[in-house]
Amino acid sequence: MEGERRTRVLHLGDYDASGEHMFSSLAEDVIAFAEAAGVEVEFERVAVTSGQIATYNLPTAPPKATDRRSFSGTATTQAEALPPDILATIVRQAIETHRDPEVHRRALAREEAERRAIRERLSRHPDPGRPPVE
Structure with a gap:
């Protein structure tokens, strides 16, 4: 369809079996629903x-011995371990990598006109x- 846009979901999660499972399950489910509606969705772990x-x-x-889900790593890390300023930079860079500069410029111009x-x-x-008196 003309004007149709893809949606990209940027994911932040723990580096462990649970985090990997959540990412893949979420991506699988959302992509299936979106495809049924004719929409393209991409997932990216940032x-x-x-x-x-x-x-x-x-x-x-170390990974939890009780978690039997597959995991590609040999050690785990919580998302909270990333300092907020570094996490903000990672997210900003991920967004800017995929942002269309012309669409962004038009959005900023529209916002200024509305202001x-x-x-x-x-x-x-x-x-x-x-409020004005009528």
Whole structure:
């Protein structure tokens, strides 16, 4: 269809069997529902990855012996181990990687036009804190 857009879901989760299972189950279910509706959805895990564990020297723990689900790693890391500023940078970079700069520019221009229109309407009222009397 013309104008149809793909949806990309960025996932943040623990690096453990539970986190991997949640990611794959969520992706599988949402993609199935979306395909039934004729919509394309892509999933991308942006945190926590094995590379981030090494890069940021994140704390690890052995996998839980009671968790029998498959897991690709030999050690686990909780998402909370990523400092908030680093996590924000990771998310920002993931978004910017997929963002269409022209669509973003048009959205910012539309927001500014809407702000101007709201300010103009508010300036017509003697007391912007009170609703107009009819």
